[in-house]
Amino acid sequence: MSVRIxxxxxxxxxxxxGTLIVLFVxxxxxxxxxxxxxxASDQISGLQQQWAQSPAPRPPAAxxxxxxxxxxxxxxSFAVMYVPRLGKDWHKPVLEGTAVKDLQKGLGHYxxxxxxxxxxxxxxxxxxxxxxxxxKDFPELRPGDAVxxxxxxxxxxxxxxxxxxxTVPSDVGVIDPVxxxxxxxxxxxxxxxxxxxxxxxxxxxLIVWGHLDSTQPVAQGRPTALDG
Amino acid sequence: xxxxxxxxxxxxxxxxxxxSLAMVLVIVYVLFQYVFPWAEPLLPFNDxxxxxxxxxxxx
Numbered sequence: 001m002s003v004r005i006x007x008x009x010x011x012x013x014x015x016x017x018g019t020l021i022v023l024f025v026x027x028x029x030x031x032x033x034x035x036x037x038x039x040a041s042d043q044i045s046g047l048q049q050q051w052a053q054s055p056a057p058r059p060p061a062a063x064x065x066x067x068x069x070x071x072x073x074x075x076x077s078f079a080v081m082y083v084p085r086l087g088k089d090w091h092k093p094v095l096e097g098t099a100v101k102d103l104q105k106g107l108g109h110y111x112x113x114x115x116x117x118x119x120x121x122x123x124x125x126x127x128x129x130x131x132x133x134x135x136k137d138f139p140e141l142r143p144g145d146a147v148x149x150x151x152x153x154x155x156x157x158x159x160x161x162x163x164x165x166x167t168v169p170s171d172v173g174v175i176d177p178v179x180x181x182x183x184x185x186x187x188x189x190x191x192x193x194x195x196x197x198x199x200x201x202x203x204x205x206l207i208v209w210g211h212l213d214s215t216q217p218v219a220q221g222r223p224t225a226l227d228g
Numbered sequence: 229x230x231x232x233x234x235x236x237x238x239x240x241x242x243x244x245x246x247x248s249l250a251m252v253l254v255i256v257y258v259l260f261q262y263v264f265p266w267a268e269p270l271l272p273f274n275d276x277x278x279x280x281x282x283x284x285x286x287x
Contacts, residue, residue: 012229023256027264098277100269110277125277130268172278194278205278 028130032104036132039105043077043093051152051218066154066215069115072096079116081107081124082148082226085141092134094149098125107134110175113192116149117156117215123175123192128199128206135195139164141208146225147191155223158191160210166197167205174207182209 072078077093084090093106102108107126114120126135147158161183167174171181175192178184189212197204216223237244 008231009229020259023259024264024267027260028268031260031264032268108277167278169278174278 032130033132036104036106036127036130036134040093040132043095043105044080044091047077047080047093054152066117066156066217068118069151069153072109072111072115074111075099075102077106078109079149079151082150083141083145084148084226085145086135086137092126092132094124103127104131113175114177114189116151117154117189117212119187119189120177121175121179121190121192122158123194125194128195128197135193136199138193138195138206138208141193145210146213146223147193147210148223148225150218153218155216155218155220157213157215157223157225158210159213160191160208162207162209164206164208167207169202169205171205174205179209181207184209184211188212 069078074097075095077095079094080091081094082091094109095102095106096109097111098108103125107124110123110125113123116122127133128135128138141160141164143160143162145160147160149156149158165174165181167181173180174182174194177190178187179190179192182190184190191210191212193208195206196202197206213225214223234244234248237247239247
């Protein structure tokens with residue numbers, strides 16, 4: 001009798017644990033994507049509202065340099081990133097900070113790295129898998145690919161200079177103003193994207209570097225790099 | 229365990245089945261809303277940044 005109860009309880013426990021694991025996989029593969037997509041579109045529509053309410057000051061005639069962006073607020077989105085290589089319609093909000101909560105809503109800008117278009121290294125992290133898989137196709141990135149960002153006043157077009165570079169998580173030098181492993185040797189306006197590698201793991205990181213190619217005020221419309 | 233729950237539910241088989249279904253839905257909701265979001269950052273899929281501000285890291 002007691003053996004029967006023991007065996008039955010054990011098999012019920014196994015069934016329960018198995019069901020839990022399946023549910024967790026569904027959560028990771030499907031539900032985080034649903035949540036992240038809706039969070040990302042909330043962020044983007046919030047940004048668009050904000051940009052529509054405070055129209056960018058008319059830029060002075062033929063500005064040579066874009067205006068310096070205002071300081072970013074932790075946890076708030078401040079720009080939208082477009083990467084044609086990752087998909088024609090691929091666009092994600094960029095939030096200030098790389099905390100777990102920021103990365104669940106979009107891409108995260110490493111606080112402490114420079115602002116958009118400014119001298120230094122504008123560095124952004126994103127999920128490879130789960131939460132909408134923003135950087136799933138990260139290994140497809142190639143030198144010359146455009147990474148376009150829009151904030152309230154300006155379109156910034158960065159061009160990649162490297163193929164994805166694999167490194168270890170402790171290699172914080174990759175987001176230095178002039179990263180030692182990058183092809184850059186002198187200070188400039190650079191871009192760094194980071195994500196995890198392997199796809200489902202966290203033992204390594206993938207990095208790409210780029211430089212600022214051009215900027216244009218939003219009044220002049222979308223940059224041509226997005227049409228390619 | 230499940231047999232014990234079944235025996236302690238009130239009503240006939242239909243009512244019991246309905247209550248069981250409701251309980252399953254509540255449990256799934258609690259898991260998706262509270263338990264999994266808590267557990268998920270503890271797993272490694274999420275680490276996409278280079279470690280900043282860790283004790284030994286420079287910067």
